[in-house]
Amino acid sequence: MDDTVTDGEVRRRVEEFLAGRPVPAPGDEDGRLAFLRARFDAGLAWVHYPVGLGGLAGPRELQPRADALFAAAGAPDNTPRRIGIGLGMAAPTILRHGTPEQHERFLRPLWTGEQIWCQLFSEPGAGSDLAAVATRAVRDGDGWLVSGQKVWTSMAHRARWGILLARTDADVPKHRGMTYFVCDMHAPGVEVRPLRQLTGEAEFNEVFLTDVRLGDELRLGEVGQGWAVAQTTLMNERVAIGGGPVPREGGLVGLLARTWREHPELRTPALHDELLRLWVRAEAVRLTGVRLRQQLAAGEPGPEGSAVKLSFATLAQQLSSLEVELLGEAGLRHDSWEFSRPDVVDFTGRGATYRYLRARGNSIEGGTSEILRNIIAERVLGLPAEPRVDLDLAWKDLPR
Amino acid sequence: MDDTVTDGEVRRRVEEFLAGRPVPAPGDEDGRLAFLRARFDAGLAWVHYPVGLGGLAGPRELQPRADALFAAAGAPDNTPRRIGIGLGMAAPTILRHGTPEQHERFLRPLWTGEQIWCQLFSEPGAGSDLAAVATRAVRDGDGWLVSGQKVWTSMAHRARWGILLARTDADVPKHRGMTYFVCDMHAPGVEVRPLRQLTGEAEFNEVFLTDVRLGDELRLGEVGQGWAVAQTTLMNERVAIGGGPVPREGGLVGLLARTWREHPELRTPALHDELLRLWVRAEAVRLTGVRLRQQLAAGEPGPEGSAVKLSFATLAQQLSSLEVELLGEAGLRHDSWEFSRPDVVDFTGRGATYRYLRARGNSIEGGTSEILRNIIAERVLGLPAEPRVDLDLAWKDLPR
């Protein structure tokens, strides 16, 4: 890390950049793209990335500083929520495991949002047990032919590229026979179908791969090393889910508390105590997050991080369930079952019954609560793992 | 079963018996014993037992009928709660697996209460996993020498005999190397020490066995068949724990409800809903028991039986905990920490804090709640068993 990249230095560079390049007008899409590309080239995209790849090799903590300065100047951003998979998962994996050619090719359009990424990991038979992926990639001349089915792929219908985990060797135990690829989502044989979830929306897709040809230059990391490469992706996924600081009553508990305050006619003594129990839990979860961020900022990461997603999922489910309960008659009614394909989940823009339904997914997506409890028990508390029968058998000999 | 033994026949025999033998005066211990022995010899002790062993080979359902007739006549009983282990566990095992000599020797003094029995099964290293007993019995001429430590033995300090599970072969897998004995509690080498539990009382004992010599005539069942014999005991233990019918608010919930009604000053809205939740649960558990007994009476045993002990334990813990909570300041105070050795548990005769503490044992003794959940999941729901590593290894090779 380059320790000459200080707060002042970042400010200086941003100011210099803005002085030399006027902020494009709202709606000027070409101008916006040109601006973002230039910002990338100036090393102000992600300051902790290497020089030449959008960064200054500086400390990660300075990035929010740069973002704030650009925002204050009215500059366009790269809509980070919309391109979260690229930024949060693909980019760090490409940076760590990619070749210089891959860095050059993928990182800039990823960051500017010109090219959207999706994640082709989960399969119908490989959920919690991701190492069970059955999608096969076989050598085909100087490239690969990929066939299989992926699922829970958000943004697949908009994506230019996908990060893909596929099996390249069925004769070795399952963790050792996978390879990591960048999948060309425009290649023949890639079929994306919306996957409607219980809310009626389709945030996700199923992706069917039929003899999709990928050149070897799309392989990320060594053949057979896919599991190790995927760890980089997954570690960054968990970091991404942590979320930022919220004020008291900042989350779903605030919606519930507002309904309570505004509707005295809905209150009962039993619901009151329930509300207070959840208010206490929500505040405890929030303060746990505050404490965790203080520890991280001081360079003392605590194991509490593993608990954040677990607590958040449980809390969101309990809060939205109580909200429906509180509403009584209104809780029997829903806002809409219309099919839609939202880019991001909107917990607050819709009604309590929507929140209740959508929150059921919080304990399934991105690591089920059951798996998170296993992780806490084994990695934090040091309890022994379950007996495993699938670690030494060749993939092809595993019971199915 | 002899189907000439009808309700009328039992009544006739009891009346005939009572006509021929006056009821002994209260306090006349010799008379009492003589009366009980005669009742046994008349086949009116347990009418479903064989003729000559205290029964009439009749249907089990007629026994309460006989008991009621004797009670109505003011006749002494055999204090069934005090000799529960003998009646509930030892007797059915002796009847099923014993020799005619053993039947003759043990059953009558067991039933009359002259000889108290205890159960020498659990060990410090063999709780839920009873088949892990390490107490060794080795051949010694025409008998056996037994050494080891047993624990959680109620009534051991009063018992004449104990039913004992001991290891006779360490070279075979653990379930196949055990033998079942009747232990002479007066034999040299038997040492009984009270085991104080967290209430301060000692309902239980530890029993240390040091080269205790038992004749081969005290062996029950074949050598190596101890596990199968023990199944008879354990099945009867579970039946015994089921308990009889209770009216609404008949159990701990009644004590809690009474405190609530009598002490308006202790009430809060939050405790009110908690109380109602537990009242609902208690009534649901009670009605489940009612339904189960109706099914049993109609000869359609349902799987609900497995749930009764589990529900009872949880409920007793929750009810007594809420009672302490409700008491507030009074819940900080206890009635007594005096050491005592009660023959039976008295949940109602003592205070709420005692009930709270004693109820913690309900989910441990006689099959932990964890084991009961395993049983329900596997036997009722048909879910697969955990992978086991201890079934085929010789006992001596098991990891410890």
Next chain:
Amino acid sequence: MSLDLRYGEVEEQLRASVRALLADHCAPAAVLAGLERSGAPDPRLWRLLAADLGLSGLAVPESLGGAGAGACELAVVLEELGRAAAPVPFLGTAGLAVAALTTCAEVPEAAELLARIAGGAVVALAVPFSTAPGSGLTATVAATGNVLAGPVTSVADALGADVLLVPAATGLQSGLYAVDAAAAGVRRTAVVSLDQTRPLCDLTLSAVPARPLALGATAARAVEAALVTGAALLASEQLGTAQWCLDATVEHLRTRRQFGRVVGSYQAIKHRLADLWVELAQGRAVARYAAACAAANDPDAPVAAALAQAHCSPLAVRAAEECVQLHGGIGFTWEHPAHVHLKRARSAALALGGAGRHRARLAELVDLPPS
């Protein structure tokens, strides 16, 4: 305690015939397909149940063309309808409406309506579906003579109804009136409902002619009978929901493998399902008790209904939530039926009062006063 909480032989036969019919005509795929329709459910299934099996008049006296059975039989049918998440107005018609009409069966109009129900007519009680027993009759519709006007929101089983039973205020007292659903002045607006298999509607009556069925205390008694019986019966439907969810989950987990092991062999999963099964066994006992009390007109019926709701409402919700969770991703999709049961369970837990209100009602009934 002399009430029999077991299923009798007749009930088991009834169950078998309902289950067979639903297997043929109300499989999960059919229910899912039905979600794409808006408005009233397809009346075909109702006709099969009502006419072919004669279930609409199950609790209607034989003298009026019904089967003369009682709440225990209704409850068994509802268990099966709950298992199938069947989109039929059975609870409203054969349960609530019949209970209301039976209390005033000496009125010719009421008797005639009971006979029509036995013939397959759909009749709905026009109250918000969230109305709790014991909450009193606070009608939002006004009666002027025998002409009704006013709104009622969130009415269940009314979208396809032939007749509506409308509580209405007339001066100082209230009455219960019968209204032809097809009459001019009756407007039914379909509500986007959380439970699409029991779609609600908002009702607006404008100068609608009506036939009075009961007035004053009799009317209040009729509505209360409907709500108490309805709450007792809903518990059996919820029991059916919970049973389907548990069965489907167990079946899935007995074959689904992760990490080389059948998922159902993991102890945390097993213990959760064991606890759920224990709660379900309790649910069966309380639902049976509520049905038996309703059938016998037992004085304990209000307690039994409140108890059954207090237990079975959260039971069904918990079972459905576990069903979604333990199916993993597939349980979160529209194409899997788990969500149909989740929505029905969540919705039913608000219907006819909800567990919290029923606990509060128990407090009154069994003398456990609040502070």
Next chain:
Amino acid sequence: MSLDLRYGEVEEQLRASVRALLADHCAPAAVLAGLERSGAPDPRLWRLLAADLGLSGLAVPESLGGAGAGACELAVVLEELGRAAAPVPFLGTAGLAVAALTTCAEVPEAAELLARIAGGAVVALAVPFSTAPGSGLTATVAATGNVLAGPVTSVADALGADVLLVPAATGLQSGLYAVDAAAAGVRRTAVVSLDQTRPLCDLTLSAVPARPLALGATAARAVEAALVTGAALLASEQLGTAQWCLDATVEHLRTRRQFGRVVGSYQAIKHRLADLWVELAQGRAVARYAAACAAANDPDAPVAAALAQAHCSPLAVRAAEECVQLHGGIGFTWEHPAHVHLKRARSAALALGGAGRHRARLAELVDLPPS
């Protein structure tokens, strides 16, 4: 949010020295042996903590001979005392009494008492240990001039106290008075306490001379400060209880085998302990926040204290109950220390209000009114 919720370096050093002392002088065996004594706990451990480590005056100003530290440091000591279930009057003396006296430290008698505490004197606030913050000062003792008479029940940390701080009613207002515990007319009757490591006593004062410390609103403020600070600090003691219970359980389950496997490898057990750990991590955050608010005299201190109690009271109880359960039979015996923590946790959950009262208090403080 600028309050630091981490443990500072000084706090970690403090923790280490307290833990070392407790390891030497308050091992589980010593605590268990102490249960056979009745009345006040052995004063030896208190002398070591108070005099040798100087902890009794931790929050007493340096000008009065104390360490001039605050609630964050007290909280760390209490975590360790909770872990050890140490039978010492630290919470009452260094927590409640110091907080009460600090609010009236301008009164020479109060300052003198603070100095005596720094020197190792035991001082107890004479209120029932179940008294909640915000419940107002309803004294059962009457003051006539400076002479007190009346009873106080279930007082904590008073059996071995040198001085009692007694709220007493005088005509229309109330006051807070200091009484020598050894004075004639002071009768202390040991109570058979659920938590034998913090034995309570009933107090009867008969014409006892007293020194007034505060009157009217000032007295009420002093008592309230003691109760709020006490509630905040008790949460850290409860956190320590929970931590010991979790640690002991994990340690046991990592070696205990049943059915050929280490018990801690069974998933149902693992998930329960994982959930408990998550709740404990939350408990640490809220307890730290309560201590930080108390230390900073933050206006959010009453909310923070109520929040900490609402979370940490049930946390400690649950942890102790799991500890007993998951130890199996051995956890149910008198010879294993699990029950000492169970009784302390159950008792502490009633102390200074209990979770239910603290939730009700939160409702007032954060504007979530009951119906």
